[in-house]
Amino acid sequence: MKKISSKVGGLKNLMFIGALLVLGLILLLDIYLVDKILAPLEYFYLFFAILVIFYGLYPLYVNRRLTKYYWERTKRHRLAVFGLSFIAFLIAVAIIGPFLTQDPTKVNFEEKNLPPLGFSIQQSVYDLKTGEFVTRETPGTWKHLLGTDDKGRDMLAMLVSGARVSLQVGLLATFIAILIGTIMGVLSAYLGGWADMGLMRFTDIMMTFPFFLLLVFIIFIFGPSLAFIILAIGLTGWTGTARLVRSEALSLRTREFIMASKSLGASDARIIFRHLIPNVLSSIIVIATLSIPAVILAEAALSFIGLGDPTVTSWGVVLHAGQRTLDIAWWVAVEPGIMLFLTVLAFNFLGDGIRDAFDPRSQL
């Protein structure tokens, strides 16, 4: 039994390294031989997907009993189940949606400022025949279920595109932040002494910057592209994780099972990867779920003030357009906001549920 499981573990590591190598090979080809196999962001996705499969889904599958236990505990949190369902729905929309909706960037002044289906407004329209402005009743149409903005772009299509952007940013930036934070925290706790001092003072300095101001500052200097925004949020948002992981790792370091494996001559790397990280994982998962909404909001805010990637349609961009036409077309501002609100709410509910599920002291 033991042998098989350790073999499977070895196989898993081999496959993991293999997958990373393939990705690296494609990247090398991309840079030196062929032009543009994948966009920079797509490398992120693939890397992210590989990590999720090997360190997220695979362990969940292997430890089915534990998975079931946590699922049972999370399930009792009704709001968390709502959150999870909404997030699942959003992911489905983000993946399939763009193939079903119209082109979110298609401008059509003939159909500008159409209200959502079921609503109707009075607006002055330029009449092509007479060459005059006439006030006309414009009802919502089936073609544009959620209406159009002042350039005639389909709201539904823009919202679907925005869902994709928000999830990309939320998941990837959080992932980067958590990765950096975990490495910093574990290193700091494990190395101790001057290294710990240095890393923690650096964390303190980074924490002193107001998060959003630093983000704006970095985007201002380096320019707004979606990949860079993700990177910037990741590079600035790791401080909380680093502190948390450090303090948990410090308290774990003196516990018996780690002492025991140390006395058995386990290497530092082994102790970190086999003992420390799995034990701080639950805290990491909770902090990740709760920081995704913050990240989504940060991206939306950046797009909203015009510091977002100008080539993508995100909720923040639509909201910005909506603020300009607040007196004519209220829905343009209302709809992306509702999506943003529900998404953030869903992640907060889920995060709270997971935290309670992982907390053995909480009565569920």
Added chain:
Amino acid sequence: MNNTVLEVKHLKTYFFTRSGVVKAVDGISFGLRKGESLCLVGESGCGKTATALSILRLIDSPPGRIIGGEILYHGEDLLRCSSERLRQIRGNRIAMIFQDPQTSLNPVFTIGDQVAEQIKLHLRLKHKPAMERALYLMEQVGIPQARERMKDYPHQFSGGMKQRVMIAAALSCEPEILIADEPTTALDTTIKAQILDIFRDLKQERNMSILFITHDLGTVAGIADRIIVMYGGRVAEAGTALDIFDQPKHPYTHGLFNCLPNISAGRNRLTPIPGMIPSLIDPPEGCIFNPRCEHRMPICSEERPKEVVLSGEHFVACHLYS
């Protein structure tokens, strides 16, 4: 019996938890006379503390609730009086001392403030005279350099000193009744003896009625006039200190004595009571003690024993004597 100051009748306090109803106090009755010290004895989890807290309606609710009985203070039912009236009695006529002095004092206020608090409240003294009285009380319970130490915070005091502070605060309004819930349990043995001395003095000098709660029969010996042995939320045996110490009747009381180290009797092995404290959610049928009892009879698991009067105030709830 007209010198009875406090009478507890058929008190029932239940805790409504997720896993079921805990019958912590299940129909207890006793009386406390003027100047008398009455000890409630039993293992942890037998409902002693719940009884003490019920008297001043200090049970945390939820999950706890007093579901029946009467608590008569000079004939006035404390379970049915207004919360305003209850407040006038709490701390003023009936004072209470808790088990753990480490957590019973508020960490962010000075010792002096906390002792003077109920003096200001009940005796309606201004700040200065109240502090003077607090100082006097702290000297009385033997806190050295009390004047300086009044400005200190609880974390600067040792456990024994904190318990002295708690006693000083409890005595501040000269209460008629003092309820002490395991006041020595959290303390070292030497400190314990000093605190017990304070209680003995209180009884002799102030003619105060004391309800003393403990799990340790040894502590009781020096101060108890009467003893009530509790088991599983009910009274197992009650009587004068002499009755209980000389002629313990209930098998559980016997068990308690066998756990005590006793040098003079030449006993060198302590005999623990076999088995575990019963779950009060799903208590055994009949006599609660029957699963652990050496003298178990068929009737013990069928019928709840009635209280049998043996002599004067000595009674026992056990089928062996009915």
Added chain:
Amino acid sequence: MKRGGLQGYIIKRLIYAALIAFGVVTITFFLLRLGPSSPADKYLANMSARTQDPAQVVAAIEARYGLDKPVYEQYIDYVVNLARGDWGWSFSTSMPVMKLIQRHWVYSFQLILLSMLFSASLGILIGIYSAVKQYTRTDYLATLFSFIGISIPNFWLGIMLILVFSVQLGWFKTFYDTGLPMFSLANLKALILPVITLGTGMMAGYTRYARSATLDNLRKEFVKTARAKGLPERVVIGKHVFRNAILPVITIIMFDLSGVVFGGAYLTEIIFGIPGLGRISFNAIFAGDYPVVVTITLIGALVVLLTNLATDIVYTWLDPRIRYD
């Protein structure tokens, strides 16, 4: 003896704060140098309509700001100038950055101060009340509202408030009126929507923290002691529980400053057109006016640093258990 300990502690905190400030300045400098384009280019991009020779302009700007010197000399200049109070020249408004800040900081200050007062007082009150009434309908409602409050994007909330109260109902102006005297009812009225916009999320957060801190303390033994003394419930909660529950909440409020508050104020100022530091920074970004952007980022960090320092010192007074080491 105690006082000496406290003084030593404060001196230690001051030295530490100075070190962190130095780190903050260093990081901004290297971020600026790492940027793909030189600050001169940024300025030039916005001045391209001018007829001057671009190369000349670049050279002039670089000479003026010492950008032609080696990096380490630039770094020393940068630190020394900041320390001397010379925080640069704002291209777009043609005045020293410090003067620009002096003109505008008060708008941010009043917004943030009012929002913090509003959200902290209300949030703490609701949190404590909700904890005391745990498991009642009021408690569930408060918890639900705090969830909604922390999830609602504040810039969207601001727009919705404008949509309903300014556009539809016409109760307020859609833009903040800068001509009003600072201490007037009209100014207060003009700040109502911005304060709600900024304060709602903060309030929801404080409600949650105050609730859980109160619940923690309600179960403590000293609460029983206080009740056994015969204190009325409002004293038990308002004095004994409150003083203990407020400690962690204060930490959160101060911590929030670097997260929710500054980011939120930045956006709120942009939405309502309040000419505070956020709005100035926003304008400067689109004008390529980098000294302003740098200064405002630095000021944000310094304010966080000083409030952290102040919290540490206030804490020694609020929490007697704190040790000075």
